[in-house]
């Protein structure tokens with residue numbers, strides 16, 4: 001195990017948000033791109049395998065049973081940028097960094113699953129699947145983010161919600177016991193496996209996603225069949241056409257002309273793809289080449305039809321890197337991510353200021369236009385207009401990724417960005433649109449629901465695990 005011992009320092013009084021990375025390091029805090037109020041951490045532990053995780057949990061449980069202790073905050077690769085990265089919600093936690101648990105324990109191409117540990121990145125798993133009949137449902141984040149960490153966040157993949165990729169979990173409970181839930185391959189049988197994501201009997205996987213009730217040391221992750229053809233159609237539309245464009249996309253999605261995976265980029269986010277002053281849409285069609293060609297023709301006909309809000313965009317606005325991401329290809333240089341983030345995964349937390357707000361909005365033109373107004377009116381002080389990416393989740397729901405960028409060393413800009421974030425939380429809550437993933441400054445209120453309280457008391461009676469965001 002490798003450790004980065006820190007001091008169990010007392011809570012400082014409201015420290016400035018614009019603390020530099022060097023200061024943060026010296027004070028044993030997690031350096032994170034959001035420049036949230038820094039949290040003191042007691043220690044950062046880096047166990048090398050699942051057995052070490054269990055002994056750390058047992059030792060913490062022993063201390064918790066007799067008195068004050070530092071609760072554990074597990075992270076996989078800790079790249080939860082904009083929401084707090086690897087930082088805990090409360091002061092004094094011990095960060096359990098699981099990035100050294102990085103084995104791909106198994107891959108079964110026929111059954112369509114991989115068993116991965118927390119440190120396995122999406123780039124590594126995509127690389128292992130290269131040229132095979134299966135692919136990973138990649139996200140738009142860096143290739144160096146964790147497959148398991150993103151699933152535990154219930155993140156959004158390019159083809160479906162990452163929660164749908166989950167089949168089973170290996171857990172260390174608060175007393176150090178190992179257990180499994182969901183579906184796992186039968187290691188004693190020679191028969192072919194059939195993945196059953198909900199397992200048999202009560203389905204427990206999602207007690208442990210968006211949760212802080214156990215440490216996850218491995219997961220069974222479902223793999224998608226690799227499509228024979230992948231085609232991303234780029235379309236643009238003018239600002240004034242936002243409600244109409246959203247309604248057309250909604251109707252195409254509801255009628256299955258296109259899959260429920262379209263992405264809409266506001267003009268700030270669209271610049272990443274070489275589009276100026278217009279909104280951009282990426283529609284990804286996959287599968288049999290004939291079907292992809294036929295659907296492409298149909299979409300082109302509708303785009304060119306009378307009253308259409310859309311214009312077909314040039315091919316460079318959905319280039320090979322974009323196609324590669326939808327095709328589940330590894331991108332060892334992280335090209336697409338670097339383009340979006342403006343730096344590499346390793347330097348983002350220190351070099352960039354970045355906050356994320358992730359509300360879920362009805363897939364409806366007027367609701368999306370109203371959300372766009374709320375974003376524009378929330379901007380405080382010198383906060384720059386944010387990049388907004390909207391991910392279609394199904395025919396009724398579209399999540400918004402609002403990315404606030406700011407210079408991280410300028411105290412006033414940091415403060416303006418955080419006041420903007422607070423306003424976004426307030427105005428979207430008033431409109432009934434809540435974020436599907438909160439940040440460390442806006443955790444879900446506790447307690448929420450008698451059932452969850454009871455489950456929490458049974459699973460972690462002594463508070464071995466630190467309070468999470470959910």
Ligand SMILES: Cc1cc2nc3c(=O)[nH]c(=O)nc-3n(C[C@H](O)[C@H](O)[C@H](O)COP(=O)(O)OP(=O)(O)OC[C@H]3O[C@@H](n4cnc5c(N)ncnc54)[C@H](O)[C@@H]3O)c2cc1C
Nearest residue numbers: 075076077078079080139140141145146149150155156216
């Ligand atoms: C340009 C850009 C694009 C992005 N695109 C996307 C996108 O398309 N989709 C998307 O979902 N996100 C996206 N993100 C957000 C974010 O970077 C990813 O969600 C990332 O995968 C989360 O970090 P991670 O994988 O390191 O998980 P971690 O930070 O390690 O884990 C996330 C959380 O899960 C819990 N957890 C993690 N591991 C464990 C464990 N082993 N046991 C118990 N609990 C655990 C903890 O609460 C932790 O805070 C993007 C970010 C940027 C900057």
